[in-house]
Amino acid sequence: MREDMGLIVKTTARAIIPLIGIFGAYIVMHGHLTPGGGFQGGATIAGAGILFLVAFGLDEMKKHYNKSLYSVLEGVGGLAFLGAAMLGMGVAFFYNTLWHNGPFFNGEPGTLLSAGFLPIMNLAVGLKVFTGLVSALTAIALYRRWKS
Amino acid sequence: MIEPVFFYAALIISIGAFLAILRILLGPTVPDRVVGVDTLNTLVVAGMVLLGAAYDRTIYIDIAIVYALLSYIGTLIVARYLQGGLK
Numbered sequence: 001m002r003e004d005m006g007l008i009v010k011t012t013a014r015a016i017i018p019l020i021g022i023f024g025a026y027i028v029m030h031g032h033l034t035p036g037g038g039f040q041g042g043a044t045i046a047g048a049g050i051l052f053l054v055a056f057g058l059d060e061m062k063k064h065y066n067k068s069l070y071s072v073l074e075g076v077g078g079l080a081f082l083g084a085a086m087l088g089m090g091v092a093f094f095y096n097t098l099w100h101n102g103p104f105f106n107g108e109p110g111t112l113l114s115a116g117f118l119p120i121m122n123l124a125v126g127l128k129v130f131t132g133l134v135s136a137l138t139a140i141a142l143y144r145r146w147k148s
Numbered sequence: 149m150i151e152p153v154f155f156y157a158a159l160i161i162s163i164g165a166f167l168a169i170l171r172i173l174l175g176p177t178v179p180d181r182v183v184g185v186d187t188l189n190t191l192v193v194a195g196m197v198l199l200g201a202a203y204d205r206t207i208y209i210d211i212a213i214v215y216a217l218l219s220y221i222g223t224l225i226v227a228r229y230l231q232g233g234l235k
Contacts, residue, residue, distance in 0.1 A: 005224075005228060009224065016217070016220070019217070020217050023213060023214065023217065027210070027214070034207045034210060035207055035208075035210060035211060036210065036214075040214075044214055044217070044218070047217065047218050047221050050221060050225075051221050051224070054221070054224055054225055054228055055224070
């Protein structure tokens with residue numbers, strides 16, 4: 001049985017995977033301005049990974065997938081979220097000190113560089129969700145014994 | 149500013165979606181239902197764009213784009229399962 005799908009699907013996947021990735025990054029970055037945010041954007045980018053896995057097959061995915069790297073990136077996402085929450089620890093946990101008196105991310109509300117630590121947290125959650133979902137789906141695809 | 153013409157168009161789209169759901173419910177074989185779901189995905193994308201125009205919110209179009217991209221992946225996965233590529 002063939003491991004990958006046909007030529008049309010593979011060519012379409014080559015064209016669409018960057019599109020999904022860029023659109024997911026757009027959703028993550030504009031989480032404080034438009035619908036979506038960390039989880040939605042991360043799940044969208046993970047959809048690109050799943051499309052890669054389905055269109056090109058498991059052997060090709062094994063070459064491009066690094067278990068240690070994805071585990072580390074998932075941990076880094078969680079730690080970045082926690083680190084952003086700790087920034088205003090002098091006042092309170094989750095105190096948005098970047099917005100009140102920070103050096104950056106305190107622009108006019110409605111612009112991209114506003115809302116304090118929310119963009120950082122969206123990026124962290126997006127990274128965590130993307131790596132977690134891709135790792136989970138790859139692990140499920142690797143589990144290939146149908147009997148016992 | 150809410151334009152009623154977009155709501156009428158969305159109503160026509162929903163009638164088509166109802167017919168697609170009928171095919172999903174009645175379809176005798178599995179590929180019939182897959183084609184029904186694919187049609188329904190496209191109609192839902194059209195309905196989302198029309199309702200985004202009806203409520204005059206441009207940010208609703210983003211959700212339609214995401215749905216169009218992800219429904220393609222879903223259809224692809226079902227097709228791959230049906231062709232027996234997971235053995």
